[in-house]
Amino acid sequence: MAQGDSDMKKKPNILITGTPGTGKTTTASALAEATQFRHINIGDLVKEKNLHDGWDDQFDCYIINEDLVCDELEDIMEEGGNIVDYHGCDFFPERWFDQVVVLQTDNSVLYDRLSKRGYSETKISNNMECEIFQVLLEEAKESYPEGIVVALRSDSIDDITNNIATLTQWLTTRQNVP
Numbered sequence: 276m277a278q279g280d281s282d283m284k285k286k287p288n289i290l291i292t293g294t295p296g297t298g299k300t301t302t303a304s305a306l307a308e309a310t311q312f313r314h315i316n317i318g319d320l321v322k323e324k325n326l327h328d329g330w331d332d333q334f335d336c337y338i339i340n341e342d343l344v345c346d347e348l349e350d351i352m353e354e355g356g357n358i359v360d361y362h363g364c365d366f367f368p369e370r371w372f373d374q375v376v377v378l379q380t381d382n383s384v385l386y387d388r389l390s391k392r393g394y395s396e397t398k399i400s401n402n403m404e405c406e407i408f409q410v411l412l413e414e415a416k417e418s419y420p421e422g423i424v425v426a427l428r429s430d431s432i433d434d435i436t437n438n439i440a441t442l443t444q445w446l447t448t449r450q451n452v453p
Contacts, residue, residue, distance in 0.1 A: 286312065287357035288371055289442065292364045292415060293378035294406040296388040300430040302378060302438055303360035309443045310358075313351070317344060317361035335398060341366040343346045364411065365418045373449060376442065377412045377434045378429040 289312075292302045300316055305315035317339070321327050326344050327337035345368065351357060352371045359367070364375060380388070385406055387400045405411065415424045427438045 278354055285354065287351055287373035287446060288355055288359065289374045289376060290359045290361070290364055290367065290448070291376045291378065292361060293411050293429070294380070294385065294402050295362050295394075296385050296392070296402060297378035297380045297406070298380055299360045299362065302374045302435055302442075303358045303438050304430065305435070306442050306446075307358050310446050312356045312358050315348070315351070315357055315359045317359065318346065321346065328412060329405055334401075335395065339363075362411070363414070364415050367418075368443045369419055372419065373393070374442075374445065375415050375424045376438075377415050377424065377426045378438075379409070379412070380406065381425055381430050382406060384430045392411075409436075 290307075292305075293299055302317070303314050304308065306312070318337075321337050321339050322349055324343075326347060327341050328340050329338050330336075331338050348359075348371075352359075352368075360370075375391045382403060386399060386403060390404055394402070412424075412426055417425065427441070428434045429438065
């Protein structure tokens with residue numbers, strides 16, 4: 276069997292995506308703790324390893340170099356057992372993920388979360404539009420097979436707790452399948 280075949284992976288990989296403020300990092304870190312999987316926060320990785328092409332003043336964030344990110348993650352993703360957390364999903368290789376979770380949040384909750392982060396009104400407005408038009412859900416559906424994309428509510432601590440329980444159960448079941 277050639278290296279890179281999906282059968283070589285010991286554990287599944289999950290992508291947790293969604294508009295900023297939907298609870299990706301909170302969910303991913305709690306899920307990683309519950310499952311002993313590796314949490315990979317792409318935003319942090321980009322900063323730590325300089326996997327960017329500079330700073331975008333308009334959007335107040337790094338300009339991610341998608342090729343550098345994918346090169347950095349290739350071997351780790353082949354091993355399996357990863358929970359990747361990022362607000363985009365269309366540039367990752369389809370073969371990397373066994374489940375793609377799109378977190379969704381009610382607009383009033385999202386507005387409050389982004390305001391508390393100190394986001395500018397422009398940045399809040401852009402992110403609210405992304406959530407209203409379900410941009411990340413559409414991106415995920417266009418980038419991955421239908422059967423692996425799931426949208427989960429992420430409005431409250433109860434939602435996050437339920438999502439972690441659901442995903443932990445899915446991961447446990449998936450690991451035990453030969």
